[in-house]
Amino acid sequence: MSVDVAAAATVTTYLLSALSKIANGMESAQWISPFYYYNANNPLVNGLNLVHAAVLVVVILLLTCLAYCDFQRRDLRL
Numbered sequence: 491m492s493v494d495v496a497a498a499a500t501v502t503t504y505l506l507s508a509l510s511k512i513a514n515g516m517e518s519a520q521w522i523s524p525f526y527y528y529n530a531n532n533p534l535v536n537g538l539n540l541v542h543a544a545v546l547v548v549v550i551l552l553l554t555c556l557a558y559c560d561f562q563r564r565d566l567r568l
Contacts, residue, residue, distance in 0.1 A: 506522055
């Protein structure tokens with residue numbers, strides 16, 4: 491189930507990123523997608539955008555903390 495949730499989130503955010511570039515009313519949806527922060531500044535050509543990198547690091551840390559807290563609530567005693 492966790493793979494399904496991760497795959498659905500990835501596909502959804504990718505579609506938001508792609509649609510925000512071609513649809514006029516979807517410009518604000520690009521801020522939701524991590525793909526925007528990953529590739530918006532073209533980091534291979536222009537260098538790393540520190541604000542975008544910071545957003546990605548904060549999201550990673552937040553999701554890691556949430557996963558750790560959820561894992562601690564599980565009853566894994568043998």
